[in-house]
Amino acid sequence: MELLTWSGAMGGFLNPILLVAVVAFALAFAANFVLTLAGIQPGEMQINPDHTLTLQRTPSDYALMAMKYAVLLAVACCCAYVIGGLVMPSADARGIIGGMASRLLPVWIGLVVVFAVSITFKRRLGLYGKLFDSPIGMVGFALVMFWVFAALFADMVATHGAIDVFSQMRNEVPGSPVPVAREDAYPYYLLGGDNLGRDVFSRMIYGARDVLQITPVATLFAFMVGVTLGLPAGYFGGKLDTSITFIANLALAFPVILLFFLLVTPEIVAAGIPQYMSLVLFIFPIVFFVVLFNSRFHTQPMKRNLFVAITLVVGGISYLSLISDASNQDLPLIFRLWPEALDLFDVPGNILIVFVSVVFVNSPTVFRIVRGIVLDIKTRDYVAAGQTRGEGPWYIMLWEILPNARGPLIVDFCLRIGYTTILLGTLGFFGLGVSPESPDWGSTINEGRRLLTIYPHPAIPPALALMSLVLGLNLLADGLREESLKD
Amino acid sequence: MGLFILRRIGVMILTALCMTFVVFFLTNLYPKLETLAKTQGNARMTDAQVASWIERNGYSGPMILRYGQWLGVVPGWTRVDAETGDLTGRCIERTATAEEALNAPTFCGVFQGDLGYSTVSDDEVSSVIGGRLLLTLKLMAWAFGVMVPSALVVGVLAGMREGSRLDRSLSTFSIASTATPEYVSGVIFIVLFASSTSGISPWLAEMGWIDGRTLFLGSARSAMEDITFWNFTLPVMTIALYGMGYIARMTRASMAEVMTAQYIRTARLKGVSFRNIVLKHALRNALIAPFTVIMLQFPWLLTGVVIVETLFNYNGFGWTLVQAASNNDIELLLACSIVAVLVVLITQLISDIGYVFLNPRIRIS
Numbered sequence: 001m002e003l004l005t006w007s008g009a010m011g012g013f014l015n016p017i018l019l020v021a022v023v024a025f026a027l028a029f030a031a032n033f034v035l036t037l038a039g040i041q042p043g044e045m046q047i048n049p050d051h052t053l054t055l056q057r058t059p060s061d062y063a064l065m066a067m068k069y070a071v072l073l074a075v076a077c078c079c080a081y082v083i084g085g086l087v088m089p090s091a092d093a094r095g096i097i098g099g100m101a102s103r104l105l106p107v108w109i110g111l112v113v114v115f116a117v118s119i120t121f122k123r124r125l126g127l128y129g130k131l132f133d134s135p136i137g138m139v140g141f142a143l144v145m146f147w148v149f150a151a152l153f154a155d156m157v158a159t160h161g162a163i164d165v166f167s168q169m170r171n172e173v174p175g176s177p178v179p180v181a182r183e184d185a186y187p188y189y190l191l192g193g194d195n196l197g198r199d200v201f202s203r204m205i206y207g208a209r210d211v212l213q214i215t216p217v218a219t220l221f222a223f224m225v226g227v228t229l230g231l232p233a234g235y236f237g238g239k240l241d242t243s244i245t246f247i248a249n250l251a252l253a254f255p256v257i258l259l260f261f262l263l264v265t266p267e268i269v270a271a272g273i274p275q276y277m278s279l280v281l282f283i284f285p286i287v288f289f290v291v292l293f294n295s296r297f298h299t300q301p302m303k304r305n306l307f308v309a310i311t312l313v314v315g316g317i318s319y320l321s322l323i324s325d326a327s328n329q330d331l332p333l334i335f336r337l338w339p340e341a342l343d344l345f346d347v348p349g350n351i352l353i354v355f356v357s358v359v360f361v362n363s364p365t366v367f368r369i370v371r372g373i374v375l376d377i378k379t380r381d382y383v384a385a386g387q388t389r390g391e392g393p394w395y396i397m398l399w400e401i402l403p404n405a406r407g408p409l410i411v412d413f414c415l416r417i418g419y420t421t422i423l424l425g426t427l428g429f430f431g432l433g434v435s436p437e438s439p440d441w442g443s444t445i446n447e448g449r450r451l452l453t454i455y456p457h458p459a460i461p462p463a464l465a466l467m468s469l470v471l472g473l474n475l476l477a478d479g480l481r482e483e484s485l486k487d
Numbered sequence: 488m489g490l491f492i493l494r495r496i497g498v499m500i501l502t503a504l505c506m507t508f509v510v511f512f513l514t515n516l517y518p519k520l521e522t523l524a525k526t527q528g529n530a531r532m533t534d535a536q537v538a539s540w541i542e543r544n545g546y547s548g549p550m551i552l553r554y555g556q557w558l559g560v561v562p563g564w565t566r567v568d569a570e571t572g573d574l575t576g577r578c579i580e581r582t583a584t585a586e587e588a589l590n591a592p593t594f595c596g597v598f599q600g601d602l603g604y605s606t607v608s609d610d611e612v613s614s615v616i617g618g619r620l621l622l623t624l625k626l627m628a629w630a631f632g633v634m635v636p637s638a639l640v641v642g643v644l645a646g647m648r649e650g651s652r653l654d655r656s657l658s659t660f661s662i663a664s665t666a667t668p669e670y671v672s673g674v675i676f677i678v679l680f681a682s683s684t685s686g687i688s689p690w691l692a693e694m695g696w697i698d699g700r701t702l703f704l705g706s707a708r709s710a711m712e713d714i715t716f717w718n719f720t721l722p723v724m725t726i727a728l729y730g731m732g733y734i735a736r737m738t739r740a741s742m743a744e745v746m747t748a749q750y751i752r753t754a755r756l757k758g759v760s761f762r763n764i765v766l767k768h769a770l771r772n773a774l775i776a777p778f779t780v781i782m783l784q785f786p787w788l789l790t791g792v793v794i795v796e797t798l799f800n801y802n803g804f805g806w807t808l809v810q811a812a813s814n815n816d817i818e819l820l821l822a823c824s825i826v827a828v829l830v831v832l833i834t835q836l837i838s839d840i841g842y843v844f845l846n847p848r849i850r851i852s
Contacts, residue, residue, distance in 0.1 A: 261812035
């Protein structure tokens with residue numbers, strides 16, 4: 001079998017068009033730049049004496065128009081590559097891009113469904129629906145959902161396993177055919193092979209799953225910790241505020257990279273430090289929910305008891321299962337007290353330490369944001385009204401202040417998932433990641449960078465993947481901020 | 488004002504003590520010492536041998552006392568060997584004679600300027616770290632020199648006409664740059680500009696526009712002796728790009744806020760030209776807020792420096808930190824962390840004080 005080309009049978013027709021679009025865009029951009037420097041402004045609307053409007057077109061307008069159509073043409077070309085990949089019969093004709101597009105079919109379907117449903121019902125969906133009024137927010141949402149669906153359907157999308165090795169495929173260029181050793185295997189390495197002979201494309205897709213399993217959850221935990229501490233610190237002030245703020249500043253002043261190098265090492269895991277840290281950090285979600293329900297249903301003891309009991313049982317069992325591991329004899333005694341039979345799951349030490357350190361790095365910042373918002377909101381009239389009504393402090397914090405702080409918090413949540421993704425990548429880049437075999441993007445970039453100048457293809461796909469996910473999250477946050485400010 | 492600075496410095500010293508203790512605690516945990524014993528002594532030591540090695544080399548005893556010794560406020564440990572009668576101790580050089588050993592100082596720690604001994608480089612930590620810091624300082628200076636002016640220009644241009652096309656494209660650029668961490672942009676830059684098989688270098692070489700095989704060099708090793716455009720552009724650009732977006736966005740926000748202020752409208756109505764409004768009226772006030780942000784970028788830059796030095800093989804401070812951490816070189820790692828912690832705290836202090844000086848509204852109240 002022969003090497004696949006990037007664009008397959010469509011290339012002869014589409015590549016020149018794409019080239020024309022790109023060249024046209026570059027020329028128009030340069031022209032626009034020169035015209036702006038020369039002081040030629042885009043034409044402005046003029047009102048004539050007879051109440052008609054005249055719009056004069058200047059050269060600058062034509063340059064802008066050319067840019068717009070060039071972008072549209074390029075986007076159309078990209079769509080054609082994807083659609084072509086879906087309809088072309090053979091792998092040869094599809095090429096690499098078409099091949100990837102056809103493997104990503106479940107992702108396209110998911111995206112189309114989500115967008116169709118959301119746009120149809122956007123007026124009834126609150127802030128989420130408003131997102132579809134902002135083009136930037138929509139682009140960001142599409143990028144994020146692309147990776148979410150890729151992670152969900154990773155088994156259908158990926159062409160090979162994340163750690164399947166074909167030793168002949170070491171450092172092979174994109175589109176190389178696989179030796180026909182196994183009949184059921186996909187016949188090509190779409191994005192080439194890495195230095196051990198694993199498929200780069202599949203590892204990138206499975207990497208999305210690894211990354212998206214950890215980052216949103218870690219961010220959520222960081223938020224729980226930050227909110228649970230930030231609300232009372234901002235609301236009560238005084239000594240409590242001073243001491244928590246000092247600790248938060250202490251954690252913030254630690255250079256992230258130093259903390260990672262100190263925490264994420266085998267010796268630290270052996271000393272049980274991740275267990276101690278999770279002992280402290282993971283108690284906050286339980287405290288948060290108990291206080292949340294307790295303050296809400298304080299006047300209805302039956303309901304209150306029910307909710308608090310459910311939280312305590314569910315939260316308590318998962319908390320104890322998470323921190324304790326009776327089978328691991330190296331751990332200190334307190335982590336081995338919980339009986340094995342009730343231990344629902346064990347998190348391996350190295351995943352736990354990655355998780356805990358990411359939570360630990362993020363929560364002080366969340367704390368500061370929450371505290372700042374609370375300091376602002378607590379001077380509002382509705383808080384004073386609540387106090388006059390005799391509402392308890394925790395009710396005011398959790399049910400009056402927190403819902404009104406949701407806008408900035410949601411925006412920061414999106415940004416923070418992106419930042420957490422970058423942190424996780426940093427860990428992987430230094431080989432401190434989840435596990436050496438793991439396909440997560442940071443580790444893959446780290447493996448690929450050693451032979452970067454000779455074989456660039458293994459490092460580039462995970463790098464672009466990470467960038468596009470973080471970019472999507474940042475754009476999404478920007479769109480959300482814009483739309484929530486319009487309220 | 489004096490009281491404010493004094494209080495800030497007091498808090499800073501307290502923070503520095505807490506942080507160095509945390510670092511000391513984490514680097515001196517028993518499993519770490521065990522690894523150290525096995526690398527220094529013999530990889531196949533038994534547990535008893537490891538324990539005796541740790542005892543012999545002064546790593547036993549309460550953590551807080553050892554921290555005091557390291558700081559130099561508690562007398563350094565001394566020990567007389569039961570068999571040979573030799574005197575060993577924290578403050579005694581390994582090659583010292585018996586007489587020198589007796590006259591060794593009682594205290595030797597950070598306060599006395601003794602940072603200890605690097606087990607991997609086989610040299611005093613202070614002599615290892617000095618040269619490395621100088622290299623990193625050069626890298627940081629270049630990165631800052633590129634990053635701050637370009638970020639300010641982008642931010643001011645975007646913020647002066649909020650919502651315009653220029654604003655939207657520059658804002659998108661800044662968002663994209665904050666989404667590109669150093670290890671992504673570095674990899675992309677190397678592939679695009681420093682690879683002889685891909686990117687634009689082969690094409691440029693074919694056209695005869697560049698002398699060497701690549702446009703830029705993908706390794707900054709040669710920049711340690713002699714910085715040239717060829718070997719230092721990519722590391723500097725990589726660091727500058729990630730930090731730039733953030734400063735630019737802060738500048739933009741600050742500029743946009745200033746442009747809606749009353750006095751700008753007054754200037755406009757007086758007929759001042761737009762160029763003069765931006766340059767003479769708005770710019771100075773718009774740059775107060777970014778000042779804090781720029782100062783607080785230093786700690787972030789530290790992470791960037793570690794990544795870039797690893798990626799481009801530049802043996803500066805960040806590279807040393809990575810080596811110390813991965814080789815379990817305890818004293819060197821501690822020294823690195825002092826430097827890192829000091830950088831963070833001093834920049835915080837400068838940004839606090841500088842903000843008060845720059846913003847007269849805070850000084851009065």
